[in-house]
Amino acid sequence: MQSFRVVGAMAAAALVSGLAVAGAAHAQAARTGEFGGEATLASPAHAPPSATIDGVAWRCEGDQCLGHAARRSGADGLVKECKRVAAVVGPIASYKSRGRELTAGQVRACNRGAVTIQTARN
Structure with missing residues (x-):
């Protein structure tokens, strides 16, 4: 049970991390036009x-x-x-x-x- 929680937490962190990178790239493009x-x-x-x-x-x-x-x-x-x-x-x-x-x-x-x-x- 403990390993599922760790894997789930790692997957959630990876998702948030990926969205943050994509959001930052989009924001950079918007700022630069x-x-x-x-x-x-x-x-x-x-x-x-x-x-x-x-x-x-x-x-x-x-x-x-x-x-x-x-x-x-x-x-x-x-x-x-x-x-x-x-x-x-x-x-x-x-x-x-x-x-x-x-x-x-x-x-x-x-x-x-x-x-x-x-x-x-x-």
């Missing part, structure tokens, strides 16, 4: 190898795209941000940025909105 985004594509065939979207440099390899910018304001909502990326790189299976991730329903809205943006450009 850095932007980091990640998109998994539904189909890698359509994605350009790199593109700049709203001041963020996106690089795609296979079905993974990573976005980075030294400075970027966070005024746009996550779905709106995703729509702009999907309009350039193609349909998205998952999207995260600034420590948040879209739900499945939000990803569907992102992809529908991207089609609207593409149509307006043409």
Whole structure:
């Protein structure tokens, strides 16, 4: 019984420690204004190898795209941000940025909105 308590306490400490590190990294990025985004594509065939979207440099390899910018304001909502990326790189299976991730329903809205943006450009 005693060993279960020790293991449980160690697991809890590791979890708290991991959350603290992740929180500190997110807070540092927020303070410096850095932007980091990640998109998994539904189909890698359509994605350009790199593109700049709203001041963020996106690089795609296979079905993974990573976005980075030294400075970027966070005024746009996550779905709106995703729509702009999907309009350039193609349909998205998952999207995260600034420590948040879209739900499945939000990803569907992102992809529908991207089609609207593409149509307006043409």
